[in-house]
Amino acid sequence: MVNIIVCVKQVPDVAELKIDPLTHNVVREGVPSIVNPDDRIGVEEALRIKEKYGGRITILSMGPPQAKAALFECLSMGTDDAILLSDRTFAAADTLATAYTLARAIKMYRNDFDLIICGRRAIDAETGQTGIQIAEQLEIPHLTYVKNVQVFPDEKKVVVRREVEGQIETIEAPIPILLTVMEGLNKPRLPNLREIIKSKKKEIRVVNATELGGDLSLYGLKGSPTWVAKVYPPPPKPGGTIKSGEPKESVSELINILAEKKLIVKRVE
Amino acid sequence: MHADGEKFDAIVVGAGPAGTTAALTMAKEGMRVALLERGEYPGAKNVFGGVLYRWPLEEIIPKFWETAPLERQIVDHRFMVMAKDSGLLMSFKVDGKDKAPYNGYTAIRAKFDRWYASKAEEAGVLLANSVAVDDVITENGKVVGVRAGQGAENELYASVVIGADGVNSSVAVKTGLRNPPDPDEVAIGVKEVVELPSETIEARFNLRKGEGARMETIGCTHGKMGGGFIYTNSSSLSVGVVILLSHLMELQMKPYTLLDEFKSHQMIEPLIAGGKAKEYSAHLIPEAGYSRLPRLYGDGVMIVGDAAFLCSYPEGTNLAMASGMIAGKAALHAKKNNDFSANSLSAYQKMLAESYAMKEMKRKSSSHKQLIQNPRLFGVYPDLVGELLADMLHINGELKSLKHKRAIKKFRQKIGLLRAIRDAYSARGMAP
């Protein structure tokens, strides 16, 4: 038996984000929301571990009520239950406040966990900090950039392969532990019809700040040591040369530049 | 049988207007219904002009206009005859200020279908998105469920399956109720959503705040059967062209080339100028007409809406909803008698035959065939109208009486009186 918590964030599908041509701001309206891709890999890994050793998989998320859709999706992959932490008080949290909130929920509702799995990073803000900070709050070890996991439930340990900058580390670590996982670990399954139907009957437990309790000043914007003072479109890169005339001319100009920059050099025999 | 798979009273495939209506009708009376939708959410991939008519939605959700996500109430119905470099525009305005409920509303299906399906969920329907049904399961010739992929875990069972999966319906085809559409049984509609500020739309279409217009056009399809349209949404226009698929193939043109031509016509260009084209999409529209309607039911199965070719453009959603509602009623009846045989479900086709939906199909379709084979209506007439009016309105000292004579001569040469009378008769199906 291995009890697993997967932290899942609902994110806008960055591939679908458009820039408003007038304001140059990112247009969020109408952009579909998805399960953060790395988190989906986390869900898949949890399912594979459960298939081997049994146990319970809980999906945990903090987000607006709409995030339920993401949780349903994870449930329909075959996970057992889901908790959504949702309250205005939680809004605008940075990673430390997010980690505090998620860690507190884990203590309150699922303290019998063996593994916590997070994504390496969420594609909206791409900080890659939250998982590690949850582990620190819970005073458990963590391992990042995990590319392979073996669980030994009886020995209360895991052996994982961590891949960083061309190096593969094989590491043994005790359970309970938090892992952050990334692309390449597995290929997430598509939910099947029966699980989709079943998932519709599973409850998503929605928890607000009062229920979660604790020090309310540590949630959301208030509890965040960092805050976003300003958001703006990136300045246009200093424009390059764009040639649209006769191809022959453009090409010869290009060749000249490349030769000048010594990017094409005469072959020395 | 299917040991661990649970069984529903009904499975509805497709959460468009037809499917959601059927599901809602059954769930309201306590049937256990699964509504399976291929898109990420209902409406995600839908393409439509379009106008939603009050009938029969009002019967299903009374006062729907108070809560549904609608764009504008239609008060201005426009019809345009377009020639290469001229256009004759007629506008009929009705249902002015504060006349709610209005007879028709523009809607964006991505929003509307989602809302509508949520109403079905409230009534107890189990809606499952991202499920693409690819086959039906039959036992002894009776439909008992559907498949959405390989393996037992992708099977679902029910007493009755309702195919509401649109014009390319797999339910209709896999049950053998009809074949995949032939190119002369479907039109292709291509559409672009052009964003404009609401005030600009109101100014360009001569509308008061919140009011909307629809415009249908003929003469923009190179003499082939079809037409163009513009519908006003709150802050965008749906601009598109519809053409019979077989005719498009004859033209050997890309559908978007037709749309580009339409958009750059002098009657259209100023209406959309400065707008930002947001999305481009294409979709088939059933054009088989009444005479080629398939059988609508079998043992354990019914088909509704576009899946059943129940569409007579531009009325599609209302026929879809009407057929969904009636099929739902037939299923309720079947449930009461615990008899889902073809014989029992034939009540659906009978009830439908008595409804406005089917009678309207019949009225339009009597002339359908003539229309398909008659190039004059979509090309010669629009061009002639343009030519004659241009001549008439061009003041150059020549006597109008001479111009009139010439016009009549031209008309005789190009068409002939008798033929014109016949054409008028066959065009009655086009009458609103």
Add this chain to the structure above:
Amino acid sequence: MMAQVSSALIDIQSWRGVFVYVEMKDGKPRDASLELLGASHKLKESLQEEITAVILGKDVAEFAKILASYGAEKVIVAEHDMLGHYTSDAYTKVLSKIVLENKPSVVFYPATPNCRDLASKMAARLKTGLAADCTDLKVNGNKQLVQIRPDFGGKDLSEILTKTRPQMVTVRPGAFKKLQPKDSKVRVQKVKVDLKPEDMRVKILNVEKAKIEGSDDLVKSQIVASAGMGFGSRENIAIFEEFVKAIGASPGASRPVVERGWIARDRQVGQSGKTVAPKLYFAIGISGSVQHRVGMENSEFIVAINNDPNAPIFKFCNFGIVGDLFKVLPLITEEVKKIKGNSASS
């Protein structure tokens, strides 16, 4: 669970000085850390704080001089056998002790994988704010350090402020320049490291080099040329291959090209493929989606060929040719062959 320290309790004034965390890579201080010394100097005018390099490792004291030559005014060295290989447990324990004893107002880390791991844990342990993967830094009118970072794959920039101390920041490698090295005097402070085996909760069993993939040349090559959907079909890739051979580039591709099997999967450049930063990059028939962009935008000179003048790639290339690649590319191949070929006779 540890209680959080409310930020209001932090006396900002008592935290002084800039710390630059120095990461070791391949037996020497990593360039990205040296760049942060450069960044600190840029900010010094407005911040007026002492710049301290902090280096952890097994035998690292000898690098103090180098760090000084790149701008460190003080170097703190922590040496221990258990610091020979990075683990978050050991490193966090040692570094957090140093930080708490010295109370700097800012700690900079390079935004490399292990430093991002370390910084996250440090920030959580010290209950302070951490701005991730910043691409720029500045000081505002209130003498606050403003941390600038991209969101949504670079579609937005946000300015982050931190109300706690020490303020922690990871900075993207390459965002700043190193200083010209010059001999400078250093104050070196060696700290006593107190590490016991029980401090390490995880055990490293083995470290090996990741297998060199067939496309290793892609990340190392000086010239990379990538093919996009503009090629239209697998057959047309032939003219691409000829070009690649002529100019001596490593071939890459956009994702849809790889998905169609026109070019091998391990040659995909972009978010879910490889990140390359060659001297010269060709994007041929590639629209320039964000997902592709993040994998190649740090190339020194980007050449784009596309027949759509509005293709996003033209917004961030150095030289763009609007035209049909089937006309343009063979011309370039021909010219390149001329130049390279000529040398044989000259």
